[in-house]
Amino acid sequence: MDDYRDVNRRWWDEAAPVHAASPDYGLARFEDPSYLSHVVRFDLPRLGDVRGLEGVHLQCHIGTDTVSLARLGARMVGLDFSEPALDSARRLAAHTSAEVTFVAGDLYDAPKLLGRDRFDLVYTGIGALNWLPDVRRWAQVVADLLRPGGRLFMREGHPVLSTLDDERTDGLLALEYPYFGRDEPLVFEEDGTYVATDHVFANTVTHEWNHGLGEIVTALLAAGMELTMLEEHDSVPWDALPGQMVEDAEGEWRLSDRPGRLPHTYTLQARRPS
Numbered sequence: 001m002d003d004y005r006d007v008n009r010r011w012w013d014e015a016a017p018v019h020a021a022s023p024d025y026g027l028a029r030f031e032d033p034s035y036l037s038h039v040v041r042f043d044l045p046r047l048g049d050v051r052g053l054e055g056v057h058l059q060c061h062i063g064t065d066t067v068s069l070a071r072l073g074a075r076m077v078g079l080d081f082s083e084p085a086l087d088s089a090r091r092l093a094a095h096t097s098a099e100v101t102f103v104a105g106d107l108y109d110a111p112k113l114l115g116r117d118r119f120d121l122v123y124t125g126i127g128a129l130n131w132l133p134d135v136r137r138w139a140q141v142v143a144d145l146l147r148p149g150g151r152l153f154m155r156e157g158h159p160v161l162s163t164l165d166d167e168r169t170d171g172l173l174a175l176e177y178p179y180f181g182r183d184e185p186l187v188f189e190e191d192g193t194y195v196a197t198d199h200v201f202a203n204t205v206t207h208e209w210n211h212g213l214g215e216i217v218t219a220l221l222a223a224g225m226e227l228t229m230l231e232e233h234d235s236v237p238w239d240a241l242p243g244q245m246v247e248d249a250e251g252e253w254r255l256s257d258r259p260g261r262l263p264h265t266y267t268l269q270a271r272r273p274s
């Protein structure tokens with residue numbers, strides 16, 4: 001079997017230009033110098049003042065959130081393993097005059113590539129952890145990147161949402177996939193992506209993992225981090241259960257029927273002690 005990184009990178013290399021061209025990512029909206037991605041806008045009340053902070057966006061994809069954080073005044077570096085994603089991200093940053101550096105590399109190599117004890121802010125999420133087999137190693141990467149006193153800020157798809165069968169058409173929520181992390185990947189074969197597109201994918205296989213909320217928090221504590229916020233939300237910024245969700249004016253999706261039944265996403269903050 002191919003290494004999970006090669007399988008997933010092939011998928012992301014093909015998806016990145018499709019995402020960059022899609023109305024869902026809406027890169028043209030960045031022409032307005034005050035525009036922020038809706039992912040960053042959602043968390044503004046929790047994010048606080050990031051002006052002057054040295055920040056890194058892990059798994060930055062096409063840079064929409066990275067550029068938004070730079071617009072809020074952070075000095076940002078974005079890291080991703082997909083060169084086509086970074087090509088788009090660099091074009092977006094150049095076009096918007098955002099001062100962002102983008103670095104290609106695997107998540108687990110980030111401290112080696114970017115430097116240890118360096119950042120005031122590690123920002124990540126929105127479909128990042130599910131590509132990583134080992135959440136303990138991920139948490140150690142976060143701790144290693146942060147300077148003492150620095151903080152992790154992430155909003156991520158809730159692991160309960162990731163257990164649900166997203167192909168049901170009868171409106172029932174069915175627990176189909178494992179909640180807890182496992183060594184073996186969940187192997188998915190799909191011919192689309194999470195944005196609306198006519199593109200016919202040549203690469204259709206992905207290898208992914210779910211990580212329980214307790215496993216994520218425990219991994220951060222084991223890496224020496226202190227948990228400072230854990231807030232669960234009844235919305236998610238993509239159409240996670242097609243046919244069962246409605247979108248609001250802010251680009252957030254909720255179960256159309258009783259969204260309070262399901263934790264859709266969470267925002268977590270943790271601090272490396274000084």
Ligand SMILES: C[S@@+](CC[C@H](N)C(=O)[O-])C[C@H]1O[C@@H](n2cnc3c(N)ncnc32)[C@H](O)[C@@H]1O
Nearest residue numbers: 012059061080081082085105106107126127131
């Ligand atoms: C869903 S995107 C992250 C969400 C992002 N905030 C956005 O703009 O929507 C996931 C990103 O993770 C990257 N990725 C997946 N596995 C990776 C790995 N092992 N190392 C580095 N980047 C990885 C992919 O290339 C992709 O750009």
